[in-house]
Amino acid sequence: MQTMENELQNALRYDGRVAIVTGAGNGLGRVHALLLGARGAHVVVNDLGGDVHGGGKSSAAADQVVAEIKAAGGSAVANYDSVEDGSRIVQTALDHFGGVDIVINNAGILRDSSFAKMSADDWDLIYRVHVLGAFRVTHAAWPHLRNKGYGRIVMTTSAAGIYGNFGQANYSMAKMGLIGMANTLAIEGAAKNVLVNTIAPLAGSRISETVMPPQMMEALKPEFVAPLAAYLCHESCRENGSLFEVGAGFHAKLRWQRTQGHHFHGQAFGPEQVARHWQEIVDFDDATYPASIGESLMSIVQDVGSPFGQSKA
Template identity: 60%
Template sequence: MTGKIRFDEQVVVITGAGAGLGRSHALDFARRGAKVVVNDLGGGGRGDGKSSEAADKVVEEIIQAGGEAVASYDSVEDGEAIIRTALDNFDRVDVLVNNAGILRDASFSKMTDEDWDLIYRVHALGAYKVTKAAWPIMLQQGYGRIINTTSAAGIYGNFGQSNYSFAKSGLIGLTNTLAIEGAKKGIKANVIAPVAGSRLTESILPKEVVEALKPEFVTPLVIKLCAQDSEETGSLFEVGAGWISRLRWERSKGVCFTPSGELSAEQIEAAWDQISDFSHAEHPRTMQDTFVPVFGNLGITM
């Protein structure tokens, strides 16, 4: 058993921390000694309006419990303003949890450009903007922890969520590259696909399920991944209701056709079962794992 995970002297920025998962993360980081920037635009679940109330309430909760926190009411689209709040108040940024989110569900045929654009702006562009502002600070410190929040819809797709799936899957790619670029600079980046009862899920799940799916079952994984001695990076986890699982890619062994200069659709059709045969599957982790079979088929060793 390792010691208690603490964040004393560390500054933690959490977007969308006025409710649901973000609030739960903020309270736990603060309990563990962190100085927390509680960011929340305070609007509706579809991206309408704004209010300082959501962030203020969580800051108040933290202060009442003896912790340290400041509010930020900016949209994640203005990532620089959120990070400026951290610097103005606490001088540094050690942990960034990109968590803010809204939904604009509609089947693809009924989706409007506004539904598409707004979801992209909050989930994908927003996470980019806040991370982009925090990144040089983490590089300079030689230390950083980043958590992005994707969704099962971003991994598997989901009816009525093409906009959300698109934006959320982008966060997985972003995280993978941040993990690579941050590796030598002490920056670890991971991505979680949570399931929790919140404003975003209360309209699709029965009330008793929403109440049982506590955000507090997700937060401990975020805390563990952001611990100072954590080596985990570039990983994707599904988490909810006390269940935690790690995902990886699986690739069939594949078929190397003779590189005679020609390859026909009929050859591929004839080998389809073998192409799709996972009985000797591999688990690639890097781009190099793609180059090996591709160039190997040309007789070039990488």
Template identity: 60%
Template structure:
């Protein structure tokens, strides 16, 4: 009511409770989940109906390299951060018809939280000003990117995407661990990769199984 409308939501709240997995408590897990993922969910859900009504909106979720790749001592943080990308992709799908875009960034940038684990020299190189132009672009009305993931930091920027091997097919009526072992090199062969972008392409791959009939 105070500002008139909501056009952009940037989910950037964060907290660290780093511990190796076998030492992590429920409280360590829950607090990180609540701040990173639950917080983003509640803010985004509150804004989404207004964006639908005005047929316009932009979301930017903040993940991290730890969320994308995993990192020692950060099981809670990594899980919550990767979950944000799943949330973003679904918002992108559900918002597409209403001109609502949602993307995820994985920044490497100096912050009070990062200052606990990085040197002063590294912090100077990783200025937030090297991240904010990407956030501004993804929030801009002329940017049509949606459901995408980007890494950014220290003057470098890159898009990430899923890559899948062609895979191997087995008879769904029955196959064994030996069959899997014998086809393992084929399962892991990325010489001719596919770049899937939706759940529909997963079902398309399954439908290509020569052992199947037309029921799927």
């Protein structure tokens, strides 16, 4: 009982913060919006109201979430623009709440197809919604966050982007692109207290229901993902430039891993020498974990002072 009382007293709140959640009419985005709204944030509930493949438009989904937030005593406004019109979404936050503090880029669609059968439209639409949309929303919010010296941004990637998945070359491209965007924004925003992280959620949604059986959908409730996103958006959280896998209550941070590799130290070499040292190149037994471009380059530039021609081949 005492633990519960302490947790209630120390509950993380977002009073006065203005949050934009894209794709918030259903699934994970809806739960993000409801959670932030229940804890005091003013929420811009963005949803175009289209179907899972990007077709159609309706205001009903966003309106319903806004109604739920208000019924619980919270503050919210609906926005029905496409994420490609990101400046209009941000303007909604400015017009209704006077600013923006939090951006959760959650909107997404699927156009699954094997690469051999994938059309240019399948590729372009996925790019426009996931990558261009996240850019447009974030780019419009960016100066406001920097000027006030505060911001929290969460990008939404996918296991398909991290590991690849059959039939999702377009989706995987877009989701990995968001990781790269987030990593760079984390570097550029840090000095202004604009922190950027990425989540790879496994949660039941209109997208995942097309590829997962009903019993799996039930186990992967969006409510098991939203708390991580909410924590990453809280002012007390100092995490920056990180990637997390989350789902069914499981939370884990990912990082790049690299082998020790092999140095040819300036000696002329060909594919035969690469083949000879292949096991060293791919051996992860004594792996390293570069966390920045600087750390990544160390293995190369450390040899600049070494006399070339001293073969280790």
